[in-house]
Amino acid sequence: MQKTLLKMLTYELIERVARFDHLLSGLTQECDSTSVALLGGMQERLNDIKKDILAEKKFLLRMFDEKSVKAKDFQTNLPGMLERAVYTPYEALSELSGWLPSLSALPSMSMEPEVSMLMNEVMPERLFRDMGQRSVVFQPEPMSTRPYVHGFESVLLEVVPYLQRRNPLGWLGVMETYSEKLTETESAFKSLRTKGKGLLAEDVFFLPLVKSSVTLRLLGPAYYYYAVADALLQRDVVFLEKIEPALFYGLNYFNFVDKSLVILHEAAEKSRELFDFSAGAHSGERLFQEAEVASVLKAVEKTIPESRAFTEKHFKRALALQERLNRGTLISASGLYPTDEIIEGLNQLLEPENTSEKVEKAGSRTVYDMLTLVGESPNTPREIINAGWIHKLERSPLWLYDSLSSEKNEPYAGFDRLAQRLSASDHLLLKSIETSEIHRVLLTTV
Amino acid sequence: MILNESQILERLVDPDPERRIVITPLIRPEEQFGPSSVDLRLGTDFQVMRRSNLTHMDVVKTPVELEKDVRRSMHYVKVPPMEPFVLHPGEFALASTLEFVKIPLDLAARLEGRSTWGRLGLQIHATAGFVDPGFVGALTFELSNVSTVPLQLYPGVRISQICFFDAERTRLPYAEKRFSKYSGKTSTASSEFFRDPEYARIRKAREQSAFV
Numbered sequence: 001m002q003k004t005l006l007k008m009l010t011y012e013l014i015e016r017v018a019r020f021d022h023l024l025s026g027l028t029q030e031c032d033s034t035s036v037a038l039l040g041g042m043q044e045r046l047n048d049i050k051k052d053i054l055a056e057k058k059f060l061l062r063m064f065d066e067k068s069v070k071a072k073d074f075q076t077n078l079p080g081m082l083e084r085a086v087y088t089p090y091e092a093l094s095e096l097s098g099w100l101p102s103l104s105a106l107p108s109m110s111m112e113p114e115v116s117m118l119m120n121e122v123m124p125e126r127l128f129r130d131m132g133q134r135s136v137v138f139q140p141e142p143m144s145t146r147p148y149v150h151g152f153e154s155v156l157l158e159v160v161p162y163l164q165r166r167n168p169l170g171w172l173g174v175m176e177t178y179s180e181k182l183t184e185t186e187s188a189f190k191s192l193r194t195k196g197k198g199l200l201a202e203d204v205f206f207l208p209l210v211k212s213s214v215t216l217r218l219l220g221p222a223y224y225y226y227a228v229a230d231a232l233l234q235r236d237v238v239f240l241e242k243i244e245p246a247l248f249y250g251l252n253y254f255n256f257v258d259k260s261l262v263i264l265h266e267a268a269e270k271s272r273e274l275f276d277f278s279a280g281a282h283s284g285e286r287l288f289q290e291a292e293v294a295s296v297l298k299a300v301e302k303t304i305p306e307s308r309a310f311t312e313k314h315f316k317r318a319l320a321l322q323e324r325l326n327r328g329t330l331i332s333a334s335g336l337y338p339t340d341e342i343i344e345g346l347n348q349l350l351e352p353e354n355t356s357e358k359v360e361k362a363g364s365r366t367v368y369d370m371l372t373l374v375g376e377s378p379n380t381p382r383e384i385i386n387a388g389w390i391h392k393l394e395r396s397p398l399w400l401y402d403s404l405s406s407e408k409n410e411p412y413a414g415f416d417r418l419a420q421r422l423s424a425s426d427h428l429l430l431k432s433i434e435t436s437e438i439h440r441v442l443l444t445t446v
Numbered sequence: 447m448i449l450n451e452s453q454i455l456e457r458l459v460d461p462d463p464e465r466r467i468v469i470t471p472l473i474r475p476e477e478q479f480g481p482s483s484v485d486l487r488l489g490t491d492f493q494v495m496r497r498s499n500l501t502h503m504d505v506v507k508t509p510v511e512l513e514k515d516v517r518r519s520m521h522y523v524k525v526p527p528m529e530p531f532v533l534h535p536g537e538f539a540l541a542s543t544l545e546f547v548k549i550p551l552d553l554a555a556r557l558e559g560r561s562t563w564g565r566l567g568l569q570i571h572a573t574a575g576f577v578d579p580g581f582v583g584a585l586t587f588e589l590s591n592v593s594t595v596p597l598q599l600y601p602g603v604r605i606s607q608i609c610f611f612d613a614e615r616t617r618l619p620y621a622e623k624r625f626s627k628y629s630g631k632t633s634t635a636s637s638e639f640f641r642d643p644e645y646a647r648i649r650k651a652r653e654q655s656a657f658v
Contacts, residue, residue, distance in 0.1 A: 113526050328582075328630050330546035333471035339459045349452050367451055371475040374458055378471065431632045434490060435544060438527045438602040439471050 002078075005232070005267040005274070006063045009086050011400040012233050014053065014418065016093060018403070019163050021046060021412075022419040027105045035103050042103075045096050049089045050412050056085035057404050064401055079274065090233060100162065110162070114433045115171055118381040122218050122308075123178060166426045168381075168433065169388050172219055172226040179214035183207055188299035200292050205242055209288065212243050213250055213300045220310030220318070221256045222386040224248075225393060228268050235275055244268045246293045253297050255312040258319060260393045310382050317379060318386035325391040328428065331384055332435035333376035345370050378439035379432070388429045448482050449553075449610040455479075457550070457610070467610065468548035478604065485560065485604040487544040489584060491634045492523040492531050494539045505645045506652060512640035520636050530598040533568070533591040542584040542634040544602060549581045552615040555608050557585050563605050567593025570606045577608070580619025583631045 024043050027035075053060075059081050062068035100106060158177055164170030183189045189210055192200065199205040215223045224247055231239040248265045251257075301309075321331045345365040379387075399421060403414035449457070457467040469484060478485040500519050503512060523539075525531045533539055549555050555577035559570040572588040587606065591597050599605070621629040627638040639645075 328632075329468065329548075330470055330632055333473075335470075335472065337459045339461060342455065342459050346452055346456050350456075367455070367479075368476050370455060371451075371479055374455065374472060375475050376470060376472045428632055434527065435471060438487075438490070438544060439473050441527060442473050442602050 002270050002274075003063055003066070003069050004263055005270045006060075006069075006078075006082075007397050007400055008229065008264075008267055009082070009232055010060055010063070011396045012229050013086050013090050013093075014400060014403050014415070015396075015422065016163070017046070017050060017053070017089070018415045018418040018422060019167070020093060020097070021050075021415055022423060023163060025419075027103060032104060035105055038099065038102060042096060042099055045092075047412070049092050049096070050415060052089050052092075053085055054404070054406070054411060056081055060085055060404055061401075064397075082274065086233075087235070097161070097163065106162065110165060112165060112430075114168060114381070114430050115160075115174065117433055117437050118168070118171065118385070119174070121381050122175060166430065167422070168385050168426070168429050169222070169226065169392060172215070172223050172385070173230075175215050175218055175223070176211055179211045179218070180207070182214055182303060183210045186299075186303045188302045192295060192299055196292075198292060199242070199286060199288050200296070205238070205288070208238065208243050209246055209293070209296055210300070212239075212247055213293075213296050214304065216247055216250050217254065217300045217304045217309050219382055220254075220315055220386050221251060221258070221261055222382070222389045224251060224261065225264065225389040228264055232268070232271055237275065240268055240271055240275070242287060246288045246296075249290065249293050250297055253294070254309075256315050258315075258390070260390055264393070310386070314380065314383050315386060318383045319390060321379070321383070321387035322391060322394070325387060325425075325428070328424070330428065330432050330435060331379060331387055332432040333378050333439055335374060335376040337374055341365075342370050342373055376439075378436040378443070380436065381433045384429055384432045384436065388425070391425070447612045449612070450482050451479050454482075454484060454610060457553070465550050465552070466548075467550060467553070468546065469608075470546050471544070473602075480607060483558070483607040483609040486547075486557070486585065486606045486608055487602050488587070488599055488605050489542045489544045489633065490525050490527065490601040492525065492539050492541045492589075493634055493636050494521045494523060494537070495519060496521040503640075505640070506649055509640045509645075513638075516636055516638075516640070525601055527601055530600045533589055533597045533599055535567075535591050535594050535596065537591055538572075539589045540634050540636060541587040541589055541599075542631075543587070543606070544584075546583065546632060547577075547581065547585055547608070549577055549579055549610075549620075551579045551619050552613055554579050554611045554613045555581075556611070557587075557606055557608050560605060560607055566597060567591055567595075568597055568599075568605065578620035578623075579613055579616045580621050580623075582621050582629055584633060586628065586635060 024039060024046065027039060059074075059077070062074060068074055158174050160171060160174060183193075192210075193203075193206060196206060200209075212223075212227060215227075227239065227247070228244060230236070231244070244265070248261070248268075251261055317334060320334065324331050348365075349367060349370075399418055403418045406412060406414040454467065457465065458469065458472075460466040469486075472478070473487075475484075496519055498519055500515060503515055503519075505512070507515070520540075523531060531539075531541075557571060557575045557577060559568065563570070569590040569592060570587045572590065574586070574588065577585065585606075585608075589599075620626050623629075627641055628635050
């Protein structure tokens with residue numbers, strides 16, 4: 001499992017580097033003279049970061065070999081290597097992203113219609129109204145995928161880093177603000193908060209647990225993938241130590257079952273051995289008890305009924321989309337063709353002596369009956385995003401290996417290949433979300 | 447032989463993925479199917495030629511420079527799902543189908559306009575209506591408005607139809623063709639003429655014939 005954790009951490013870093021690189025390369029074509037020098041400097045710094053990562057390439061590639069990972073020297077050098085190959089470059093990248101607002105070619109704020117499609121699906125109209133006017137905007141600022149909110153009581157802007165603008169898998173934090181609001185307004189949570197004992201009595205643990213559990217109920221396992229990946233890279237001690245085990249319990253509670261979830265949970269458990277948790281401000285032996293988590297999850301179920309939740313049924317649909325994502329096919333809709341039924345009906349129709357009148361008289365299915373059967377139903381943005389996360393987890397070890405396997409004469413070619421892959425994958429998910437929206441409109445009965 | 451509605455339907459549900467026609471999303475098949483065709487819908491992204499100071503596409507330039515020129519000369523328009531794209535009289539725009547299409551290796555296809563829109567002056571392709579066996583992706587529209595009034599085009603509207611022809615199974619599927627440029631795209635793709643190998647040959651010949 002240590003292997004999984006290492007691969008995941010390294011991949012998350014390399015993905016961010018590749019995205020950053022892609023963003024800067026795109027700006028080169030549109031940059032005015034005032035930004036050229038700054039952009040050149042940023043590209044140079046980014047190349048230094050890539051160089052630092054690739055300096056540990058030999059060690060990093062050992063992650064792909066079971067024996068190497070178990071070797072004593074690997075284990076001994078691991079903490080230092082993680083610092084050099086992952087966390088130091090990540091900090092440098094975060095620092096570099098602080099320069100993005102100075103690039104004039106980058107809009108100070110931009111919006112993506114697909115975010116609204118996701119928000120509209122998840123947020124009930126009543127609560128949306130209660131929360132006033134809300135917008136999700138992308139700004140060239142912080143590196144963390146966690147959004148921050150600013151604005152007034154009635155107008156809220158949720159800011160997501162510009163780097164995640166075209167990556168729907170990096171948007172999921174926007175829903176946390178909504179979940180946080182529910183912890184303050186919904187009676188089920190208010191009562192838990194006043195009556196809670198143990199860790200539930202401490203806001204510093206209670207609030208993140210409720211917020212994460214509500215978001216899990218709304219977004220499904222995609223939120224778990226997102227939150228764990230982000231916490232590992234941010235070394236979020238509270239989340240990894242207290243919230244992650246409770247969320248994993250929540251996955252089982254809501255019947256989300258897949259091996260990717262177990263693997264990720266075990267990787268998060270391993271992180272507790274690697275990271276120095278004693279340094280955390282809220283460290284402590286005690287974890288949430290099963291009964292405490294269950295009481296929170298019950299309150300979550302009460303607040304978010306099944307009709308609004310992301311359920312096991314949705315997750316199964318998302319899992320079924322993997323094959324199509326692997327082939328690069330649009331996943332905006334799914335069909336459940338009762339093939340045998342159609343083929344049998346078709347055989348009758350294709351018989352030359354069976355005219356339409358004869359078929360109709362015999363009470364068999366007409367062509368129109370069968371056409372209705374092959375109509376597809378739109379997948380929801382949540383199903384599409386969940387499918388995207390499962391696909392990412394499945395593919396990222398291969399992509400990571402390829403990114404690290406650069407040629408001598410083109411040392412950074414692996415980063416370019418990853419950027420191309422990410423761009424294609426982002427586009428496919430966004431296109432699927434957008435197409436599913438049109439699909440829903442065209443299914444409306446008039 | 448052109449496939450009729452039942453034969454298209456049979457191919458849509460064929461258990462063998464090699465023989466299956468893929469058209470997704472298939473939103474309202476009962477409205478989209480005709481006797482020998484399936485209506486396809488308009489997507490959301492458009493490309494319009496921009497008036498610029500670029501006098502021509504200079505093929506002597508490198509493909510990278512030419513790609514930049516093509517980008518500079520195209521205006522990219524993304525239309526939100528419920529908003530129209532307006533195609534003015536005499537205007538030309540590139541667009542693509544909402545649907546993702548996959549043609550099996552033993553079928554070829556033709557993309558045609560619908561008479562409903564033809565009567566209003568909309569042409570959906572200038573010359574390239576043929577779809578190769580093995581094509582995968584969104585199909586490109588070369589839209590022209592030859593009437594005298596602007597046309598409002600909403601994403602999701604059926605502006606075209608595709609029909610299928612039996613063909614001998616190819617050993618050169620479009621997606622695997624050595625110089626195929628538009629395979630697997632899920633949105634509107636502009637011309638990549640500069641990737642045609644002829645231009646590399648012309649450039650080389652011009653460099654070598656310095657004395658004329």
